[in-house]
Amino acid sequence: MPLFYQHNINETTKIGIWRIEEHEDFFLQRVPLLNDVSHPYKRLQHLAGRYLLPVLFNDFPLDEIIIADTKKPFLENEQYHFSISHSGNFVAAIASKENRVGVDLELVTPRINNISGKFLSDSEKKYIDGWNELPQLKLQLTTVYWSAKEALFKWYGKGGVDFRKHIEINSVKHNRNKGSLDCLFKKEGMTELVVHYQLFTGFVSAWVCT
Numbered sequence: 001m002p003l004f005y006q007h008n009i010n011e012t013t014k015i016g017i018w019r020i021e022e023h024e025d026f027f028l029q030r031v032p033l034l035n036d037v038s039h040p041y042k043r044l045q046h047l048a049g050r051y052l053l054p055v056l057f058n059d060f061p062l063d064e065i066i067i068a069d070t071k072k073p074f075l076e077n078e079q080y081h082f083s084i085s086h087s088g089n090f091v092a093a094i095a096s097k098e099n100r101v102g103v104d105l106e107l108v109t110p111r112i113n114n115i116s117g118k119f120l121s122d123s124e125k126k127y128i129d130g131w132n133e134l135p136q137l138k139l140q141l142t143t144v145y146w147s148a149k150e151a152l153f154k155w156y157g158k159g160g161v162d163f164r165k166h167i168e169i170n171s172v173k174h175n176r177n178k179g180s181l182d183c184l185f186k187k188e189g190m191t192e193l194v195v196h197y198q199l200f201t202g203f204v205s206a207w208v209c210t
């Protein structure tokens, strides 16, 4: 079974990562295709993300998912809060009966350095540059910062987030292959949040649960 990773965040919140090895017919047995996703691989990722939700909570009502104008998927009655991310052949999903959540998964590639100026503030860049002696960890950490901001974007769900201006990452607690980031989300007031992350071979994942 290609459930690659699963973790119970608290009593009502679970996160999972699926490694896609199946054809889309496998997912279509359980997942209603409500979105018109024309690109075959994107459709496969989309279906796998949906499929993972009832793997986490078997009463998850997939057929009740609605897409907001902002593109955020949600359940009208908020039976679950949830978030999905896909990159390459990995898909992450987080679902919670009580907490607002956001998840992101990113492959680690040096291409992130081409866009880091768009999402890192000067002080965040300076902090990451301090990891120069460990180039692989520096690349992973840059990807973690991007992933954390994407997870916060999804957690917020209303769009209009400037990653440099509205999300400030103030400190990093890193231990072996995982850690947490103390963040300040600066829209609709100031909200202090902790984003958790984990490093895997070839990719990283970040999630927030409040």
Ligand SMILES: CC(C)(COP(=O)(O)OP(=O)(O)OC[C@H]1O[C@@H](n2cnc3c(N)ncnc32)[C@H](O)[C@@H]1OP(=O)(O)O)[C@@H](O)C(=O)NCCC(=O)NCCS
Residues within 6 Å of the ligand: 045, 046, 047, 049, 070, 071, 072, 073, 083, 084, 085, 086, 087, 104, 105, 118, 119, 150, 153, 154, 155, 157, 158, 159, 162, 163
């Ligand atoms: C929407 C966005 C977060 C998707 O990120 P991505 O890396 O392209 O794709 P991911 O696989 O991680 O996430 C896609 C999933 O996010 C979810 N999603 C889409 N829009 C969303 C939104 N506005 N809010 C919450 N979740 C959203 C969907 O579940 C989608 O998957 P699905 O359509 O198969 O269900 C991204 O395109 C985006 O707009 N980012 C913020 C803006 C930005 O990048 N600014 C530039 C700063 S430098």
